[in-house]
Amino acid sequence: MVRLFGTRISFRGEHMVDRAFRAFSKTERRVFSTFLIIFLASAALMLAQVNAAYMVTIPAHGGSLSEGIVGAPKFINPLLAVSDADQDLTALVYSGLMRRGPNGTPIPDLAQSYAVSDDGLVYTFVLKHGLVFHDGTPLTSSDVAFTISQSQASTIRSDVRGRWDGVTVETPDAETVRFILKKPYVSFLDNTTLGILPRHIWEKLTSDTFLSSDRNIDAVGSGPYQIDSVARTRDGKGVVSYTLKSFTHFALGKPYIDTITLYFYQDGDAALAALKSGAIESLSSIPPESAQAVSDGMENLVSFPEQRLYGVFFNQTEAPIFAEKAVRNALEQTVDRARIIDQVFHGYATPLSGPIPPGILGYEPDLPPTPLTADEITQAQKAMTAAGWTLDTTKNEFVKKVKKTTTELHFTIATRNIPELKAIAGILKENWEQLGARVDIAYFDEGDLRETVIRPRKYDVLLFGGVFPSESALYSYWHSSQRNDPGYNITMYANSTTDK
Structure with missing residues (x-):
């Protein structure tokens, strides 16, 4: 012992x-x-x-999260969602045949499996057995076919319509969906991340009531979270917050967090104040200028690249001066990208001179930009002069005379009325007026910009920013078939070789 x-x-x-x-x-x-x-x-x-x-740490089920979002939701609907608030909620409430995984690659969601024909024209999906919507109604292939038919309807005017043009849908049985394409489309799987609408709810609505339906707020989907309650403004027209609870029958398994409460704020300052006061536990998409201030005293500030692109698009139809390559080149060469990245995005941005953004096959990184110099402006002016333009030194404005016609280098930048785009527009105006252009700026609210400017293609220059979700967006932005609404080929670029 x-x-x-x-x-x-x-x-x-x-x-x-x-x-x-x-x-x-x-x-x-x-x-x-x-x-x-x-x-x-x-x-x-x-x-x-x-x-x-x-030892391996694994997450446990339970708990809750409160998060702030700038902006208020209007369309919790995969066919109509445009704003960040709409898209965030739509991703939580709805499921597609596929869902983007952590690295952005589509993974099966409602789909059990899929197969692609050798010629790339036929995609066949088999649904998981026993799928249901949040209200307990079975989800079948007819719901998938209905969703695609609604996305293709011209009366709905969905932003995703262009991605489904010419696609035929067949439903051999309740658990099988077949898509038939006219031409091979390598990024078609991205299209199938589109959330599926419950046919039994939406088929009763006309195109007019589709847009105004309360179901765009009290949405029913099959995604990881279902709506538990909605807190509205006093007049009942707006939304203050959503409380979501995890959906036990979600196709990828019950989510780990039981309850998520989303609060909506009119601007970034109000959202940041709520975060600092403890009214919310997290806040997404913090403005770059606030990142440093937020990091002081915060337990966890996560920075990750977001595929949000800001670009300038010239409309040669409305402003024929942009048909001249010399004009386009001179304007491109006199953009002070370094100043935009530093002053507007506070270093949280990557320069891009081509159509393909980071993270997508074919992307070619740019060299770090340097501040615009007087010599670069002079070189651009010489190129304009060589192309037949004359600088009127009294106005510091280029003009071009062809026979009896005099053309001025004068155009208007149309953009959304939000701080970062207004700041970029101001820098562009200053840069291009140094070159010898006369530049006006027109600001629009989001809805007006889409309906009165982008859809009818009524602009000289469009300064536009938005989320670029995946490779499939390249088709919407650059394919010749997408030159008109609802496509997003907003330069109306056409090239048969590029289309292939």
Whole structure:
């Protein structure tokens, strides 16, 4: 028997050890006990290190999260969602055949499996068995076909319509959906991340009531979260917050967080104030100029690249001066990108001179931009002069005379009335007026910009910013078939080689 720290330790052959221990002198016993304690402590430490090395932390179900979003939702509907608030809620409430995974690659959601024909024209999806919407109604292939038919309807005027033009949908049975394309489309799987509408709710509505339906606010989908309650403004026309609860029958398994409450704020300042006061636990899409201030005292500030593109689009139809390559080149060469990145985005932006953004195959990174110099402006002016333009030094404005026709380098930038776009427009105006252009700026609210400017293509220059979700957006922005509404080829670029 051996006692350590008052605890009796017994083991086989303990009597022999006991006799040997008693035969030790006091000094030998003290040394033996010291080494034994060191041995046991070392063994315990080694076991702890081994345990830590092989231990895997896994999330637990439960808990809640409160998050702030700038802007108010209007359309919790995959066919109509445009704003950040709309899109965030739509992603939580709805499921598509596929869903974008953590790295942006589509992974099966409602789909159990899919197959693509050798010629790339036929995509066949098999749904998981037992799928249901939040109200318990079974989700079948007819719901998928209905959603696509609504996206293609000209009366709905969905922004995703262009991605489904010419696609035929077949439903051989309740769990099989077949898409037939006219031409191979390598990014077609991205299209199938579109959320599926419940046919039994939406088929009763006309095109007019489709847009005004309360179901755009009290939405029913099959996504990871279902709407538990909606807090509205006093007049009942706006939304203050949503409370979402996890959906047990979500196709990818019940989410880990039980409850999510989303609060909506008119501007970034109000949202930041709510975060700092503890009214909300998290806030997404913090304005770049606020990132440093927010990081002070915050437990966790996560920075990650967002595929939100800001670009200038010239409309040669409305402003024929942009048909001249010399004009386009001179304007492009005199944009102070370094100043825009530094002053507007506070370093949280990447320069882009081509149509393909980071993260998409074919992207070519630009060199870090340098501030615009007087020499660069002079070189651009010389190129304009070589192309037949004359700088009127009294007005500092380029003009071009062809026979009896005089053309001025004068145009208007149309953009949305939000701080970052207004700041960019101001810098562009300053840059281009240094070149020798006369530049006006017209600001629009989001709805007016879409309906009166973008859709009818009524602009000289469009300064536009928006989320570029995936490779499929390249088709909407650059394919010849998307030159007219509802496509987003807002330069009306046409090239048969590029189309292929």
